[in-house]
Amino acid sequence: MTAQSTGDRIVGIIINLLLAVVSVIVLYPLVFVLSASVSNPEDVLNGEIWLFPSSLSFTGYEKIFQNQEILTGYLNTIMYTLVGTAINLAMTVMAAYPLSRPNFAGKNLITGIMVFTLFFSGGLIPTYLIVKEMGMLNSFWALVIPNAVSVWNIVIMRTFFQSSIPGEIQESASIDGCSNLQILWKIVLPLSMPIIAVMILFYSVGHWNAYFNALIYLTDRAKYPLQLFLREILIQGQMEQMINVGDESHARTLMEAEAIKYAVVVIANLPVLLLYPFLQKYFVKGVMIGALKG
Template sequence: MLVESRGDRIFNVINHFLLIIITLIVIYPLVFVLSASFSDPQAVLRGEMFLWPKGINLHSYEKIFQNKDILRGYSNTLIYTLVGTLINLVMTILAAYPLSRKDFIGRNAIMALFVFTMFFSGGLIPTYMLIKNLGMLNTLWVMIIPNAVSIWNIIIMRTFFQQSIPNELHEAATIDGCSNIQILTRIILPLSMPIIAVTILFYAVGHWNAFFNAMLYLSDKNKFPLQLILREILIQGQTNDMVKMSTESAIKQQREVEGIKYAVLVVANIPVLMLYPFLQRYFVKGVMIGAIKG
């Protein structure tokens, strides 16, 4: 047992105090949004709700699930996230694995070209013209192909392959007659679940929160992702059919919009919150890549 000095005890007390404060600062907005979505919108607008729901009200959730735009945006986002993450993962693995092999000629030059794109790009207008000439405007692929791979994730995965998988495994598999594809699928990938989980989480969250490309390249509302529908509600106040403009007063309209805002925030974040617990054990291992050597 190590005996803590007086300075260590003081440091631990201050450290725990600061961590508790930071945790409360992070958790409170989440709890507030969740409670506000179940509360009476009028109580929320008057500032009467602080932490726990006040005046339980599920009217906002009823409005959400009756609104076709939100349901369509939800399904679009699910498709963009699932297809996009799958393509992202395949492209990242196929790029990171050969770049991690010491016997791959020219890997440093190729890696330099990849890194170059992280600092310099063609710009917004040339990118738009390119996507337009490729015929991807107003299509599913405009939300997936332009962001098909992240150089940063390639670097992370390549580093994992280099540091966590001994080169002797490659040599043994080659002696046994395995091809590069067999080495990748039968040896490398089963041993790389931590980095694969981290990559899936990064890509999935990125696709789920994406709205900027949709603003630029999508004009058909039927293809809008959920985040763009949410943006209209939160920023522009466009609630469409969710509020009956001709029969309700302006005050009641404001209350309904306020409740819908919080309810949509909860509904939009549930899939990501459900995904993380399944990947947590791999995520903790993945973020420690390169932290310990030897």
């Protein structure tokens, strides 16, 4: 190892300090929400919670498990995420693989047409009319079909296929008698786990946090995702704070709403926080290869 100069050590110290500050800024809201979710709602409303819990209370979690709508929304969100991510991944692979093949005629024209949609789109009203004409209003498919594929992710995956999987391997498999589907299934996909992990993370987080499409296309509360119920809870809590009734029932309702709000935020983000560690080893490699090369 070469000895660092004084200037390098100073720069290293400054970078580490900046990273520490950024880490504190990012982690503090997470710790605060977790602490507030297990603290006495009255202490939270009075601003007595800064970092650590105060007067442990699991009122919010108890109310959540007693609320059938929230549990239904949680299950709905899981289904939307699993099915939507599977469709997204399949569509992205089926679009990216042909575009990565050097002998695919018209791939540049098709790529140009797809990229054009990144800059110009029909907008909300035409999309709504299409969903309506297809009979998907107030249905499960209204939340997964309109966003079945992302052009940006297709470009990233196509670049990965072109830059990270040697063409000689695919040519050898073709000489041995493999069809394009066999090459994709037996060679390309097993070698593409980093970018597949990145796509799973991108798509699943997008589905898990989505609420706008549900707000537009769904009217049946039994089909609402969790994020839509969370939105209602946050709006209701703000309205409760604006209405100053002053009686005991109002204060109790306000405290319960505050406890439920933080508890739902914790539960809503828990699956994403649990998913990331399993994909982390693929994530950085997939993003760097897919974004920098090509």
